[in-house]
Amino acid sequence: MSVHVAPVGDTGVLAVFDQKISQEIGAQVAALNAAIHAAALPGAGETVPAFASLLVRYDPLVTDYDTMSAAIVHLAGHLPPPDTAAGKLVTIPVCYGGNYGPDLGFVAQHAGLTEQEVVRRHTAREYRIYMLGFLPGFPYLGGLDPSLATPRLQNPRTSIPSGSVGIGGEQTGIYPVASPGGWQLIGRTPLKLFDPAKPLPYAAGDRIRFSAISPEQFAALAQKEGSA
Amino acid sequence: MSICILDPGPLTTVQDLGRAGSAAEGYRTCGAADGYAARLANLLVGNPPGDAVLETTLRGPTLRFETAAVFALTGAQAPATLDGQPISFYGPGFAPAGSVLQIGMPQAGLRSYLAVWGGIVVPVVRGSRSTDLACHLGGFQGRGLRKGDELLTAMPEDAVTSWWKAIHRRRADHPLGSVLACTGARCWRWEGTARLPLLRAVPGPQWDAFTSMGQEAFTHGVYQLTADCNRMACKLSGPAIGTVHGSDILSDGIVEGSVQVSSNGQPIVMLADHQTTGGYAKIATVISTDLPALAQLRPGEQVTFDLVDPKHAVIAARAQAARLRQVADRLK
Numbered sequence: 154m155s156v157h158v159a160p161v162g163d164t165g166v167l168a169v170f171d172q173k174i175s176q177e178i179g180a181q182v183a184a185l186n187a188a189i190h191a192a193a194l195p196g197a198g199e200t201v202p203a204f205a206s207l208l209v210r211y212d213p214l215v216t217d218y219d220t221m222s223a224a225i226v227h228l229a230g231h232l233p234p235p236d237t238a239a240g241k242l243v244t245i246p247v248c249y250g251g252n253y254g255p256d257l258g259f260v261a262q263h264a265g266l267t268e269q270e271v272v273r274r275h276t277a278r279e280y281r282i283y284m285l286g287f288l289p290g291f292p293y294l295g296g297l298d299p300s301l302a303t304p305r306l307q308n309p310r311t312s313i314p315s316g317s318v319g320i321g322g323e324q325t326g327i328y329p330v331a332s333p334g335g336w337q338l339i340g341r342t343p344l345k346l347f348d349p350a351k352p353l354p355y356a357a358g359d360r361i362r363f364s365a366i367s368p369e370q371f372a373a374l375a376q377k378e379g380s381a
Numbered sequence: 382m383s384i385c386i387l388d389p390g391p392l393t394t395v396q397d398l399g400r401a402g403s404a405a406e407g408y409r410t411c412g413a414a415d416g417y418a419a420r421l422a423n424l425l426v427g428n429p430p431g432d433a434v435l436e437t438t439l440r441g442p443t444l445r446f447e448t449a450a451v452f453a454l455t456g457a458q459a460p461a462t463l464d465g466q467p468i469s470f471y472g473p474g475f476a477p478a479g480s481v482l483q484i485g486m487p488q489a490g491l492r493s494y495l496a497v498w499g500g501i502v503v504p505v506v507r508g509s510r511s512t513d514l515a516c517h518l519g520g521f522q523g524r525g526l527r528k529g530d531e532l533l534t535a536m537p538e539d540a541v542t543s544w545w546k547a548i549h550r551r552r553a554d555h556p557l558g559s560v561l562a563c564t565g566a567r568c569w570r571w572e573g574t575a576r577l578p579l580l581r582a583v584p585g586p587q588w589d590a591f592t593s594m595g596q597e598a599f600t601h602g603v604y605q606l607t608a609d610c611n612r613m614a615c616k617l618s619g620p621a622i623g624t625v626h627g628s629d630i631l632s633d634g635i636v637e638g639s640v641q642v643s644s645n646g647q648p649i650v651m652l653a654d655h656q657t658t659g660g661y662a663k664i665a666t667v668i669s670t671d672l673p674a675l676a677q678l679r680p681g682e683q684v685t686f687d688l689v690d691p692k693h694a695v696i697a698a699r700a701q702a703a704r705l706r707q708v709a710d711r712l713k
Contacts (some may be wrong), residue, residue: 159585159586159588160583160584160586160666160690160691161583161585161586161634161636161639161666162582162583162636162638162639162666162667162668162669162691162694163583163668163669163670163691163694163695163697163698164636164669164698165634165636165666167586167633167634169586169633172630172631173631174631198401198402199401199402199403199404199405200405200634201404201405201633201634201657201658202405202634203631203632203633203634203658204631204632204633205631205633206586206631206633206634207634208633208634208635208636210401210636213669213694213695213698213699214698214699214702217691217692217695218691218692218694218695219691219692284632284658285405285406285407285657286407286632286656286657286658287407287656287658288407288516289403289406289407289408289516290406290407291407293632330516349408349506349507349518349519350506352406353406356405356406357405
C-alpha cells in the first residue's frame with residue numbers, strides 16, 4: 154500500500170494516501186485505522202480517519218515522531234488487501250418529502266425526475282462513510298447517484314432540524330444536530346444520532362443505506378427514540 | 382457548596398484538559414486554551430491537573446463563594462480582589478463563605494484561570510467537563526457562564542478549612558515566587574527594537590503545497606492577530622502565503638496549533654475549539670509547548686514563527702512537563 158507520513162506538530166502523524174476519493178482508498182484508510190488500534194502502540198492516542206488520510210495522535214511524553222511514523226509505515230506495509238465491503242451496513246430510516254424534506258420537489262425538478270424516483274434512487278444505493286467531521290456525527294458520504302446531484306441553496310438556512318437528510322452538490326448526508334446549512338433537504342430521520350451519552354451507530358469505514366418510511370412510522374420511531 | 386456568578390465578564394467557561402478520544406466521531410476536543418496555566422492552577426490548590434477550572438477572556442468575572450474555598454489564579458495576571466482586598470496570582474488563597482472575588486482586566490495576556498480545591502463540579506460528557514460552545518455540550522449547560530449561575534464545588538466547609546491549614550503552612554515554608562514557573566515557555570524574536578512573541582512550529586503536512594516565497598513569508602514575516610480570534614481559531618493578517626495549486630485540499634484531520642492558509646493567503650491558527658477536520662492546506666503546526674503563549678495573545682498583537690523539527694518539538698514538550706512536575710514536587 155502506498156502511504157507516506159508527515160508530522161503534525163509534536164503530537165501527531167498524518168498517514169497520507171493517494172489524494173482522491175474512492176472506495177479503495179477509503180477501505181485502505183479504514184484498514185490502517187483498525188491495524189493501529191489493534192497494535193496498541195505505546196503512547197498512541199486517538200485517530201481521525203478522513204477521505205484519503207489518517208491522523209494518529211501520540212503523547213510526546215511517551216513516544217516521538219520517528220518511533221510512531223516508523224510503526225505506522227510498517228503497519229501500512231503489512232495490511233491485508235483492502236476490502237471495500239468491510240465495515241457495518243447501517244440502515245437509516247428516512248421520511249422523505251413534505252415538511253420532512255421541503256426541497257424534495259426542487260431536487261426532483263432539477264433532476265427531471267418524479268419525487269418517487271428521487272426517493273427510489275436515493276434509497277437504492279449504499280453510501281460509504283469516508284469520515285465524520287464538521288459536527289459530531291456528521292458523515293461525509295460517497296456514492297450519490299450522479300443524477301441526484303443538486304447545487305446547494307443560494308441562501309443557506311439559519312437552522313436545519315436535527316436528523317435532516319440532504320443533498321449538497323454531489324454529496325448526500327445527515328445533519329445529526331440542528332445547525333445552519335445550505336444543503337437541499339429531501340427528508341428526515343427520526344433516529345437520535347447525536348447523543349453524547351451513546352456511541353454513534355456508525356463510524357468512518359461503515360456503509361449507510363437509507364430506507365423510506367411513512368410519517369406514521371416516523372412518529373412511532375421518534376417516540377421510541379425519545380423515550381430510549 | 383457552590384459559587385454564584387455575579388458578573389461573568391465577556392466570556393467565562395468551565396474547562397479541563399479537553400475531550401480527547403471522540404475526534405473520529407466529530408467531537409471537538411475543547412479544553413483550556415492555555416493548558417499550562419490550567420494545570421498550574423490545579424496543582425497550586427492540590428488538585429489533579431485535569432480538574433475543571435474557570436477560564437476567563439480579557440476581563441474576569443465577579444463571583445461569590447457561597448461556601449469557603451481554597452482557590453488559585455493563574456494565566457494572564459489581572460488585578461484581583463477578595464472582598465475588596467487585593468490578592469496575588471498563584472496564591473493559593475482562602476476564601477471564606479460569602480466572600481466576593483473580583484477579577485479585572487490584565488495589562489497583558491488574555492485568559493486567566495481560577496481553580497478551586499476539589500474542582501468545579503459539572504457533568505462529565507465523553508470523558509471531559511470542558512465546555513463545547515459550538516455544539517452546546519459539556520461544561521455548565523454547554524454555554525458560557527451568566528449572571529446568577531450557581532456552580533457546584535466538591536468540598537464541604539470543614540474539609541476546606543483543614544485543607545487550607547495543611548497547605549498554607551507547607552506553602553509558607555516554600556515561598557513559591559522564587560521557584561515557580563508562572564507561565565509555560567515563552568520565546569521571542571527581536572524586530573529592530575521590538576520584542577515579538579515567537580511561536581515554534583513544525584512544517585505542516587501540506588508544506589510542499591506552498592511556493593518557496595510563501596514559505597519564506599511565513600517563516601520571516603510578522604503577523605498580526607485580527608479581531609476575528611476566539612476559542613476556535615486565531616485569524617492572522619500579514620504577508621500573503623502563496624500556494625502552488627490553491628489552498629483547497631481533501632479534508633484531513635487537524636489539531637490545536639494547525640496553521641491553515643485560506644484562499645486569501647492569510648494564516649489561521651487552530652485553538653482548542655477547532656473542528657476535527659479541515660479542507661485548507663496547512664503550512665505548519667505550532668508545537669504544543671507554545672500553544673499557551675498563543676492563547677494569551679490579544680487581537681492587534683503581533684506574532685512570528687520559527688520552524689523546528691518534530692524531534693525538538695518533543696524535547697520542548699518534555700521540558701515543559703518537567704517544569705510542571707517540579708512545581709508539583711515543591712508543593713508536596
